[in-house]
Amino acid sequence: MSLVNYATKEITCKIVYYGPGRSGKTTNLQYIYSRVPWDRKGEMVSLATEADRTLFFDFLPLDLGRISGFTTRFQLYTVPGQVYYNATRKLVLQGADGVVFVADSQRSQIEEDIESFRNLQVNLLEQGIDIREIPVVIQYNKRDLPNVLAIDLLDDELNFREVPSFAASALLGEGVFDTLRSISEGVLRKLAGKLDNTRSRSWRAKGVGNR
Amino acid sequence: MRQADLRQIQDAFAGPLASFVDESAVRLAVLINRSGQVLAQEGFDRIDDLVGVASLAAGINASSRALASQLGQEDFEHLHHAGRLRQLFLGQFDTGGGLLILVTVFDEASSIGLVRLFFEQMVDEVRQLPVMDAPPVSVSADNFEAELESSLDRFFRDLMGG
Ligand SMILES: Nc1nc2c(ncn2[C@@H]2O[C@H](COP(=O)(O)OP(=O)(O)OP(=O)(O)O)[C@@H](O)[C@H]2O)c(=O)[nH]1
Ligand SMILES: [Mg+2]
Numbered sequence: 001m002s003l004v005n006y007a008t009k010e011i012t013c014k015i016v017y018y019g020p021g022r023s024g025k026t027t028n029l030q031y032i033y034s035r036v037p038w039d040r041k042g043e044m045v046s047l048a049t050e051a052d053r054t055l056f057f058d059f060l061p062l063d064l065g066r067i068s069g070f071t072t073r074f075q076l077y078t079v080p081g082q083v084y085y086n087a088t089r090k091l092v093l094q095g096a097d098g099v100v101f102v103a104d105s106q107r108s109q110i111e112e113d114i115e116s117f118r119n120l121q122v123n124l125l126e127q128g129i130d131i132r133e134i135p136v137v138i139q140y141n142k143r144d145l146p147n148v149l150a151i152d153l154l155d156d157e158l159n160f161r162e163v164p165s166f167a168a169s170a171l172l173g174e175g176v177f178d179t180l181r182s183i184s185e186g187v188l189r190k191l192a193g194k195l196d197n198t199r200s201r202s203w204r205a206k207g208v209g210n211r
Numbered sequence: 212m213r214q215a216d217l218r219q220i221q222d223a224f225a226g227p228l229a230s231f232v233d234e235s236a237v238r239l240a241v242l243i244n245r246s247g248q249v250l251a252q253e254g255f256d257r258i259d260d261l262v263g264v265a266s267l268a269a270g271i272n273a274s275s276r277a278l279a280s281q282l283g284q285e286d287f288e289h290l291h292h293a294g295r296l297r298q299l300f301l302g303q304f305d306t307g308g309g310l311l312i313l314v315t316v317f318d319e320a321s322s323i324g325l326v327r328l329f330f331e332q333m334v335d336e337v338r339q340l341p342v343m344d345a346p347p348v349s350v351s352a353d354n355f356e357a358e359l360e361s362s363l364d365r366f367f368r369d370l371m372g373g
Binding site: 090 | 244245246247248258260262263266267270273274277281351352354355356358359360362363365366367369370371
């Protein structure tokens with residue numbers, strides 16, 4: 001869940017890149033890391049196996065600057081896509097404010113895409129979250145490869161909720177920022193609704209006084 | 212991220228954490244929530260180091276809890292890793308505001324006994340912090356939404372262009 005600190009006027013949101021193994025989640029973060037100037041990002045942490053498969057997560061903190069006086073920070077995470085790592089995938093998904101589902105567009109991968117999307121729904125439900133309640137964006141990755149399915153077809157299989165979807169080649173950087181922008185907007189719009197009405201709990205220390 | 216940001220992070224939890232660091236003589240300490248978001252810190256010069264440590268610690272904490280529950284064990288109270296020069300201590304505790312985790316690094320200037328003692332004390336202090344039901348600053352959702360588009364435009368234009 002997003003953390004809003006009214007005293008220091010900071011917002012921190014967690015976005016999780018989800019999807020089947022080798023769909024390009026880590027590649028998305030690597031591209032973002034390579035393009036964002038140093039004063040807008042922290043170090044990227046990657047917990048991977050020797051074969052470069054994500055073992056636990058990748059993590060990249062971003063600083064989007066100020067919105068309405070709030071310093072806005074995003075924490076981007078990727079999950080390990082391999083079926084085997086479901087337990088750690090659930091942990092990374094905890095407290096997500098938004099999800100980017102990275103699908104592999106290759107014809108041969110459609111079953112894996114569908115299975116992973118189902119897995120996302122199940123894992124969200126386990127946390128008491130209906131997938132319709134959380135901002136989700138779908139990215140159809142690897143468009144540069146020859147044997148890819150048409151976007152319409154992929155939409156039919158995966159995007160029955162008609163969430164924003166983007167064609168991408170993360171390796172070349174195409175579509176990476178369009179995807180990130182869309183999920184950022186979704187998450188922050190949802191947050192805006194909560195900012196002024198709901199009672200939000202925050203803490204104040206003894207002796208810190210009224211700020 | 213800018214250096215100045217480090218100072219801004221500190222707010223409500225700064226007091227209890229500072230006394231912990233003083234009394235137990237640890238080198239680094241950071242207080243995080245379950246998602247790895249930083250509530251207060253002492254001893255980090257670079258925010259890059261800080262958020263990396265926080266995300267890893269949240270990961271360790273989450274996986275230890277999950278492991279304990281899969282093995283049908285009681286949840287652990289803390290984790291202690293003693294290296295040759297430095298030691299790492301991770302302690303979790305429940306508060307009215309959710310589960311929090313203290314991550315601290317210490318050397319021969321302190322000891323695991325001291326750390327545990329003053330950790331308990333800090334937990335009591337944090338639990339006594341009053342919970343406020345309303346934010347002290349009122350925020351207009353309309354203003355926020357109005358600014359959202361242009362702020363994102365600016366951020367992404369900078370990225371694409373540079
Ligand atoms: N041709 C092509 N290859 C890509 C693209 N995106 C990623 N890849 C390649 O696909 C492979 C897997 O990419 P990763 O980003 O590691 O995949 P992942 O989703 O993080 O995989 P897991 O960590 O196992 O879940 C790598 O060899 C990438 O270079 C793309 O857009 N086009
Ligand atoms: Mg990966």
